[in-house]
Amino acid sequence: MxxxxxxxxxxxxxxxxxVDRIVFSMQATAVALSLAPPAYHQAKQIIGLSLPKAIATLFPEANEEQVQLLTAQYKHQYVEVNTTPTxxxxxxxxxxxxxxxxxxxxxxxxxxxxxxxxxxxxxxxxxxxxxxxxxxxxxxxxxxxxxxxxxxxxxxxxxxxxxxxxxxxxxxxxxxxxxxxxxxxxxxxxxxxxxxxxxxxxxxxxxxxxxxxxxxxxxxx
Structure with missing residues (x-):
């Protein structure tokens, strides 16, 4: 080795x-856009994927406009709103x-x-x-x-x-x-x-x- x-x-x-900050930010993203937030375990499973692929996995019915909104909102939540230590x-x-x-x-x-x-x-x-x-x-x-x-x-x-x-x-x-x-x-x-x-x-x-x-x-x- x-x-x-x-x-x-x-x-x-x-x-x-x-992990917690990513999950909580994704859940808050859904709430901000009036979508059903994914469960903790569900949101946790997308960690490691690119953001577009993660959003497509968690919100498969989202249209192109919603995907853009979800992407922007997630970045806002993770960088500017969520204060969970990392x-x-x-x-x-x-x-x-x-x-x-x-x-x-x-x-x-x-x-x-x-x-x-x-x-x-x-x-x-x-x-x-x-x-x-x-x-x-x-x-x-x-x-x-x-x-x-x-x-x-x-x-x-x-x-x-x-x-x-x-x-x-x-x-x-x-x-x-x-x-x-x-x-x-x-x-x-x-x-x-x-x-x-x-x-x-x-x-x-x-x-x-x-x-x-x-x-x-x-x-x-």
Missing amino acids: HNYKLVIFDWDGTLMDS PLFDHALELLVNLKNEGKLLAVATGKARAGLQRVWLASDTEHFFHASRCADESISKPDPDMINSLLAELKIEKHQAVMIGDTSFDLEMAQSAGIDSIGVTYGVHDEEVLSKYQPKAIVGSLAQLHQLLLNRAVKG
């Missing part, structure tokens, strides 16, 4: 604890620091738009850890392998040298389709039963466990 040259992270639910998960910084100190290349493949990733990078002061990134508004949405394939090409990494780490079936299916290894984490959106369907090399329940797996030593503290 510690021989990978490139470690690709999902963001929401993998490095950042943002901290990094415990041991996220230690993991990033130590992976970079080991000479690993780090990347992000996220369902966020570029503006959203830049916003959370600024808030968490983590952009400097990553050598490359792919966002949902500049790539084909997960689980298509486009994000991974373009990262491998940019960083000149062979498939056997890379691993994808994520908390959703979309992350692991994307890795499987791209032909690279994956590791599932269960503290985000999907549980071990769902993640195991995509044949990850491992499934862990914390970033401390992931640190042990990738660096072959326990996280300090």
Whole structure:
């Protein structure tokens, strides 16, 4: 596990604890537009998809005008209205620091738009850890392998040298389709039963466990 040259992270639910904020913002979006809000579990399942694909999944009967309104309202709710904290998960910084100190290349493949990733990078002061990134508004949405394939090409990494780490079936299916290894984490959106369907090399329940797996030593503290 510690021989990978490139470690690709999902963001929401993998490095950042943002699941509640996403779900609550999506529910508030529906209420603001006089639509029936999705249940918590239902809204949670779209995390990782691009926003257009997420909205199409949750509101399949919405017409084009409603989709545009839903998109704009969700962005308003998430950025300007919702105040649910979105901290990094415990041991996220230690993991990033130590992976970079080991000479690993780090990347992000996220369902966020570029503006959203830049916003959370600024808030968490983590952009400097990553050598490359792919966002949902500049790539084909997960689980298509486009994000991974373009990262491998940019960083000149062979498939056997890379691993994808994520908390959703979309992350692991994307890795499987791209032909690279994956590791599932269960503290985000999907549980071990769902993640195991995509044949990850491992499934862990914390970033401390992931640190042990990738660096072959326990996280300090």
